[in-house]
Amino acid sequence: MKSKLTAVPGSIVAPRGFRTAGVFCDIKRLGTGKGSNKGQKRDLTVIVSETPAAVAGMFTTNQICAAPVRLCARRVRHGLGQAIIVNSGNANACTGPQGLQDASEMAARVAGRLGLPERAVFVGSTGRIGVRLPMENVRAGIDAVIPLLSADLQRADEAAEAIMTSDTQAKQIAVEFLIDGRRVRIGGICKGAGMIQPGMSATGARPAALPQGLHATMLCFITTDASIEPAGLQAALREAVARSFNRITVDGDMSTNDTVLALANGLAGNAPLTARRFPSTGKRSGDALAFQEALNHVCLSLAHMIVRDGEGVTRFVTVRVEGARSASDADAAARAVANSALVKTSWHGGDPNWGRIIDALGYSAARVVEEKVDIGYSAPGSRKILWSLKKGKPTAASFRELCASVASKAFDLRIRLNLGRAAALIYAADLTEEYVEFNKGDVGDPASMGG
């Protein structure tokens, strides 16, 4: 990324004017406490800005979409927000009108306690699908968390923990950069692990261009003290998500709850970034470019953390397709390879098996001609490629060298279709025994219900 970005601690409380905290309120109903945290993982957090903020959101395009997603997709249109309440342990998905009422009540209780208008409060949920939220626990959780809200760095750690489900590590980042001489910060937290291949849009409606049939719960909450118009923030978030969360896959399953929300409260005091500086197709320049690049960096870093911490994942593979006939061909080719059970198991085994890769390319929706396909490996982002296949024919590269490329914990798979000029990349993971073991689960264990 650009050298102008400086990493800073504190993730979502790094920008001016944001407070958070996380508590345990037993949303999974383990029966060990209420509103307290007796050694249990936190499961409820609130994030709040001191002042009203511009808000933007991207949401799952799954037709089965959770109550909090519906609530957020509706409220985000107003462009203004001030707080987010998030719970883990229960997705509040497939819960009917009661679910929508519960999501609204969560927002309303936070609004009431903080003296905000209801529609300025957004909701995120992740966990078990199809079970009503234990609202008495949620209410107790909200009442417990509000007095704890602060800008202490430790509170951001609590928030990042509270949104985790099967994640093994909390995922946080914050960066600082300059806009017209003012120091601006963007911070973010996210969670992932399983049911991961997001395909998000701004409305939750499915655009024709989105990959269909393939796609997990990921939640991401971003705060910034930049001053930016809501429509500009939405355009910037759309581009950042398109380059990050919408380009990852762990297991090819798109969740009912995928959500990215961004709040921009303007307390950095920069000259406001207007919406017209973020055209939907076209380049940014100057301060708008600086903001876009910082937001891209935050989203991409968090997206990579999700893949690396995916259920059972041992390898991080960037599938890079070039030379496709069209952008949709490039995307289809990269996703077919990234989601092939046989390719993913071969990565797990450290096997440079180009036969399975070209097989997946061949059944993808992309146009592929055997005699034109190049397949190789490189270190992440490196231009030095070790080709295993050129124009459909095995190269003289030694099997030992190819194995060494794939033995790495992170590598790039390079594919050239040599049919056109379109390119795409997908950040993917291997398929392991641990993934299967985790997800076959204990029958009836809420943790196995995804969403």
Added chain:
Amino acid sequence: MKSKLTAVPGSIVAPRGFRTAGVFCDIKRLGTGKGSNKGQKRDLTVIVSETPAAVAGMFTTNQICAAPVRLCARRVRHGLGQAIIVNSGNANACTGPQGLQDASEMAARVAGRLGLPERAVFVGSTGRIGVRLPMENVRAGIDAVIPLLSADLQRADEAAEAIMTSDTQAKQIAVEFLIDGRRVRIGGICKGAGMIQPGMSATGARPAALPQGLHATMLCFITTDASIEPAGLQAALREAVARSFNRITVDGDMSTNDTVLALANGLAGNAPLTARRFPSTGKRSGDALAFQEALNHVCLSLAHMIVRDGEGVTRFVTVRVEGARSASDADAAARAVANSALVKTSWHGGDPNWGRIIDALGYSAARVVEEKVDIGYSAPGSRKILWSLKKGKPTAASFRELCASVASKAFDLRIRLNLGRAAALIYAADLTEEYVEFNKGDVGDPASMGG
């Protein structure tokens, strides 16, 4: 199936006038023998009819398609054939012009030894992708197998063994039925195991209607002594494959080598079944119907054997979707569920997790409305359904009872979208640690190369 079908022994040699045998010729280059079978699994077989036969074929629609598939797709157009040579251990895929020459040479050598025209000989291959066939072994194998050809029942066992790769069991069937008073027989052998979601067409070209992006090597060879015109046999085979092999999935990966070939030599002496009795859209009646039903039964039985013997498979699940808006919606919905990593692992765990199922429906290309979806379970083919979800809401069915339904080694998953009248079914399998372990493979083990 219809009561008029009688099971008979001998699979491909059950019909009159067919001979076969299988030998070991070390195609995987284990270096343990040539043309002999010193305790090694057989890897080469020839099937031959005494007299010229009508031939029909269905082939992978993968754009990366093996040399033997190209050869067969071209020769099958003539409608006549008399022999098939098949090897396992090497797919002869991605082997360029040399691969085509090798496939032709295999056919030519068999033709020469048997005194047949070259184009009457068809070729099938399965195994490692991207490595040239060891032609000296293949030649020795052909020379060894020809003198052994016979109609002994044991020879059919040898042929069924010779086409296996990661299969744990040989797959064979034969049935007898009556056409105008004559006893007619259809026999078949097949292999599957991994890289299994065939999508075959008569030409190997991809029809728009075929599911894209999803799909293994399966080979199937069918013999019959029915008298039937080649175009009638092709139409009957297309219908039988559409209802069987094209409706199975083990891992969602479509192979470069999927092939079904049928030979009909007419030695039963029935009045010839003319092509016009097998319209491409429309019903069969009388003798044509009897033949179609018998062929459907043979293909479906063999297809089920492939799923049950899939790599690491412990459960056989028939995903039945009803009430879809269109046939393509029904197919897309069934395949999304049947290929979801999270649904497949939950089956492995015996977990009646409807959240993952409705999630997969929601991201499929099919139109789905949460408030209309019914999800339930039944014993295979039973009309007694235990519903877990009705109109998007959990039923009162006990969790214990639902678990009992899914604990079965074979069950039907019943999905009603309640949006239209179209239906589809997919025969699917669970995803297990054994699948991952097998396919991560020993690096460089030819067995792990699929195809």
